[in-house]
Amino acid sequence: MPKQPPYIRRRNFNEVALGYTEEMAVEEASRCLDCKKPLCVDGCPVEINIPGFIREIARNNFAEAIKVLKEKNCLPAVCGRVCPQEEQCEIRCILGKKGEPVAVGRLERFAAEWQALQSEMVMPVIKEKTGKKVAVIGSGPAGITVAGDLILAGHDVTMFEALHEPGGVLTYGIPEFRLPGKVVNREINYLCKLGVKLVCNYVVGKTKSLKKMLDEYDAVFLGTGAGLPWFMEIPGENLNGVYSANEYLTRVNLMRGFMYPKTYTPVIRHKRVAVVGGGNVAMDCARTAMRLGAEEVYIVYRRSQTELPARLEEFENAEEEGVIFHFLTLPEKLIGDENGWLQEIECSKMELGEPDQSGRRRPIRIDGSEFRMKMDACIVAIGNSPNPIIPSTTKELEVSKKGTIVVDESTNKTSMDRVWAGGDIVTGAATVILAMGAGRKAARAMQEYLMKSQ
């Protein structure tokens, strides 16, 4: 798929991947063998009829293709861009055994973009109104899926969001150059057109307790995602110039810091930036820092490249854009000047030992290997704890030791009557498509309950 060349894109916030033309999409789709037993489908957490939609693209029936996609996935434009296809659908594609797998994600994205360009939007049929009221808390992918499914089933759906814009991580976390804000807005607008009521600036548990919500709604879904960022618990983490990934990305994405000083939320344009961590979030921070004009951007990761949890595509993109990788490196100390600004980071070199519970080889510090790097910013991207607001204000809700909400595996029902949950708040940090899968499962159980109850 065509991309902006690295030397250009590393300094702008426009989308990196430019998308297929119609000819390219048809050509790629024609490679699909339309397998009788499509292995690719087993790899998709929401079981999209992959050969089905690809067949339609190959036949130039783009409208049909999107219909097939939407049967299972209400956010194809998002998933086509950010799903880890290389470990889900594409890795199982039979063509991948010998050569290149079919580019399922890119085709999915193509179909969604094609539809967005059509002047007429085909609206799905909404079932007769049931008079039942549903509250969806959190407007990330999990919440969006539940809202979409239950509005079509004829219920009255209100989606509450704490921030001033909906979309969850899709809006405040994943940067513009990977997932443009307009794509997310389009999906939210579509939900609103279907009749979902959206209430932003509303923190359930604070503005109104969950218990009181239950007086007004027949069923509630909790899709509240991530909470407080983790830090490394090393000296110097409160120095100026040290950020959590969430702060950094929120300033730039949600608060439009990339347009500062046209906007008012300041983003400091640091020259030398170290990002700690090895996931998608770390890649996003590093590439954002680059786009804000940094001279040198480093990823500091304590294991080796083999263990890097980020998507391969994102690692390659980052490397092409000039991000420098320090593998097997662990920050030990952040050192500041007298005004509290970060100056240097001290790191140790690591080696890999025996595998740990996660099956990955455990990094072990090499004594005496400490070294320092001059840095004026350090972004800590090592994860978040689950969002605590609702559990901490709702004693009846069962949570795990880690703070995730405990649910029944087959229905995503919580310990509380009429309350379901799904997405990162249940699993801890996962993926967009898994959050959607959880939302779908919960929506099914909620629908069953709503139809049974008086």
Place this chain on the structure above:
Amino acid sequence: MFEIIERKMIVPNLHLLVVHAPDIVDEIQPGQFVIIHAGEGSERIPLSAADWNHEDGTLTIVFMEVGTSTGKLAMLKPGDFIPTVVGPLGKPTEIENFGTVVCIGGCFGIASIFPTVKALKEKGNTVITIVEGRSKNLLYWEKKLADYSDKLINITRDGSYGYKGHVNKAEDIIRETGIKPDRIIANGCMTLSYKTTQEYSHYNVPVMVMLNTIMIDGTGMCGVCRCTVDGRMRFACVDGPEFDGRLVDWEELAKRRKQYVGEEAFLVHHSGCGGI
């Protein structure tokens, strides 16, 4: 959308804002704050609740015009709408029958301490309220506070009204009258919080001060409001904003507050409290 019912300058540089926010008013308690975002391009800024009315669902805020976002708020007129008022956020101030409580307010804190004063009085405490400003023309809400205080002490730095001095002056007065406070609570700028902690620590009772850190989401997601209290990393928006000042790492806090000073395009206007 939230409708502005009233906006007026009450003393130089301090504005009163009354906004219609019935859901927030339903739940709000003393010591909590809201986050306001005046629309695309603005910052999300935390402002404390200074009063509220359950009947008409209005929330009162008193804010100091210091920069871009507060500057925008200062231009609002009744009938205007702002897109974001979210809350109530933060932990409420602990309200118990403590005995004798000294409540201290400076600049916007003269207003934001009011709900605490009122609630403490209603719980049966003896409430000594101290308000402090540079000059007489910067003090306000005297009657409102006096109505719920056993004693109201005014202090001005230039001596134009009440006693002359800083918050430490009030400590002299309290010591002289032989009052033994069971708790100190202060609202206002960082300097006031810091000075209060210094002056009142010797009583060996909690000195609860509001920390006004930089914030973005205010819901415990971004981590920008972190501070060190009792040797631990805490987040002012969810663990605070009130902490026992005796346990706060003030030096670190002061440095963190200055993070964006060089970046802000607009002038800093201090109302003379020497605040940070």
